């Protein structure tokens with residue numbers, strides 16, 4: 001089914017609004033076959049006033065969860081993990097409830113508390129306390145299990161970073177291979193995602209990248225440059241670095257069957273509504289959004305200190321979009337940036 005032409009004028013005005021609301025810069029790249037649209041606004045680096053450009057790398061935050069889910073689903077397809085088995089079957093230190101299955105982790109239905117709620121309660125002090133820290137998966141899981149479960153396993157959807165930290169530990173336990181190797185050998189290499197990397201716990205971003213700027217809780221204070229950090233608080237839940245063209249190729253390749261057998265892709269894309277109006281849903285490490293024009297797009301969002309990301313594709317992968325704003329702790333900017341989805345996939349709806 002042919003989509004309306006992307007409304008790049010609206011993408012540009014959305015980005016200008018995001019900049020007016022406090023983002024130093026923004027970029028959007030849309031890929032459709034051999035056609036690409038690149039829209040940029042503002043600055044990649046406010047120190048030397050370097051202009052944003054659409055090729056710049058950035059921290060993708062929870063878009064990392066889809067990469068981790070793909071590795072897990074490939075292991076399931078290889079018969080090395082049973083999605084409906086207790087996660088404890090695959091862990092050296094047990095989670096507090098044997099009823100938590102691997103599928104519960106992938107779909108945020110485990111009930112495991114999200115330790116980042118406490119870690120980042122005070123935004124900049126929380127960030128400064130961990131930006132150079134290196135955690136083990138178990139350190140983070142222990143922070144979570146110090147709190148009671150949010151819900152009985154399977155009883156409710158409740159987004160939690162802990163789920164994908166447990167999955168990273170589980171994958172390394174089963175295979176004896178680090179996540180970095182799985183990402184590279186199973187995804188980055190085969191898809192030629194040359195600007196995508198998992199360099200945890202290195203704090204720097206190589207090549208051409210956008211600097212990230214964290215807004216303080218006291219919004220009258222200046223932005224904090226949050227570019228350099230280990231993202232060890234996130235790891236398999238949030239530490240991938242990429243760029244727009246690579247994320248577009250990743251999501252397009254995923255939904256068009258290049259990474260998983262049909263049955264496993266189908267399970268990943270089987271969605272459960274997570275908003276009352278049903279416009280947003282979650283599958284296995286994958287989000288879906290039903291847009292005003294009736295088109296449903298699949299991908300993930302990301303929030304990591306200094307970076308907001310939207311990375312989505314159509315059900316058949318023919319059109320993909322990634323947008324970035326290089327600030328965070330600014331919900332207004334995050335919501336504004338989300339309007340690039342409607343402009344990209346529904347076109348000009350002003351008439």
Ligand SMILES: CC1(C)S[C@@H]2[C@H](NC(=O)CCCC[C@H](NC(=O)C[NH3+])C(=O)[O-])C(=O)N2[C@H]1C(=O)[O-]
Pocket residue numbers: 060061062063116120121122123124126159161214238301302303304305306307328329330
């Ligand atoms: C569900 C989300 C939004 S949060 C989750 C994950 N990001 C984090 O857990 C980091 C949260 C703190 C980030 C920080 N905020 C504060 O410190 C607030 N006190 C900021 O804005 O930079 C990610 O990425 N996911 C997003 C997702 O999946 O879209």
